[in-house]
Amino acid sequence: MTAPDTPPIPSRREARRQDRRDAILTVAQTYFLEHGFAGTTMSGIAAELGGSKGTLWSHFPSKEALFAAVVERAAKAYQAQLSQILNVDEALELTLQRACRSLIEKVTSPDGSALHRLIVAQGRRFPELSQIFFDLAPQNTRLLLADFLHGAMMRGQLRPADPVDAARALLSLSLSGCHQQMLIGRIDRPAPNEIAADATFAVDIFLRAYAP
């Protein structure tokens, strides 16, 4: 019997390799988010990385694979962002406004919107990535918010209704302003007061529709 060799050997070499892999992903991410899939070149990444093309292919078997890895990673980071939206402490209206503002800010950030566009652009070619993105970003946010709204309904602050539907309504209202414009490419960055305006608009309509 040979000693256990294949199992967890987080040796030093392994760590180094992971570092390199991470560096590749980081550089690739900025490229993909900035220039899209077609506009990104492997040679460009290698050059910016300061490394060799061989290394690239030793980590990822193809441009597609690299792209997939980048998107998954970015989507996870995005999710982490979006999960920090609800901090329950104030009156319902204020809490919701704060949450919406926070959401819009994150969703209209350069990386956020670039990721969104990337997914839309490549949705046909990489359906699995769409799935991952959807579960991690909109779906996750919706469920978090739904949970909170459910609580508010139980406390009688909102009329009883399907919380997931309610979340969907509030979210879509929130993203109907700046975010739409960004996605389409009409504006590059929203003005801060635009964000606040979108949030109050959304919450206002939402509260009217879901008043107890």
Add this chain to the structure above:
Amino acid sequence: MTAPDTPPIPSRREARRQDRRDAILTVAQTYFLEHGFAGTTMSGIAAELGGSKGTLWSHFPSKEALFAAVVERAAKAYQAQLSQILNVDEALELTLQRACRSLIEKVTSPDGSALHRLIVAQGRRFPELSQIFFDLAPQNTRLLLADFLHGAMMRGQLRPADPVDAARALLSLSLSGCHQQMLIGRIDRPAPNEIAADATFAVDIFLRAYAP
């Protein structure tokens, strides 16, 4: 003095040339909508067209120019579609539901969603096209709807409010279901009952928020 030659001479030759140009645009449109900008090849278009590459370049100086022409044309056709949404004849709720259903149908049609994706994907590279699309599609629809809602407000069927905002709310609620999923690429075609459900959902919330 030579005779007036440059002015309007819609001669036979001219007409023929227009026909050819139209044929090119038609073929190119199916390609671009189906495969995106990068995925479309000029050679492919020429082949499908049955014509020669030279002809392509004699009508459009570059792939970009052809793309722009295609998008403008498709956006206009799209607008024509979207303008036929409101037929005022029934009770407010039914009218709105019908309008929303009609809108969702058109927006989630293969060509509609493909165009939308194309705009999102190429928004950075062709800002002018984004502008055109925006004016022709979302903006136009919003204004049409706003006009109708304004009437309803005057008649006391809705509470007084900014009609454009109201239209924006109703539209964003309508597109929060199937349309989102299509854009992201999670589904290919929505089920008809999904469309109806989205419409009733949107109108329900809208009417609660804008009740007199």
Add this chain to the structure above:
DNA sequence: ATAAAATCGTACCATAGAGTACGCTATTTC
């Protein structure tokens, strides 16, 4: 020290695809 692994550097291959050149043919104009 020595072997193995990872990386680097660089040159290279193959393919695709935008755009051009040019001669031939069909249609239109006058």
Add this chain to the structure above:
DNA sequence: GAAATAGCGTACTCTATGGTACGATTTTAT
């Protein structure tokens, strides 16, 4: 009928780029 025009077909150029090969170099493991 002659001249101009539009289009056809085909072959070609040129560049970008994904991906490979390979020997030299550095780092890690034993």
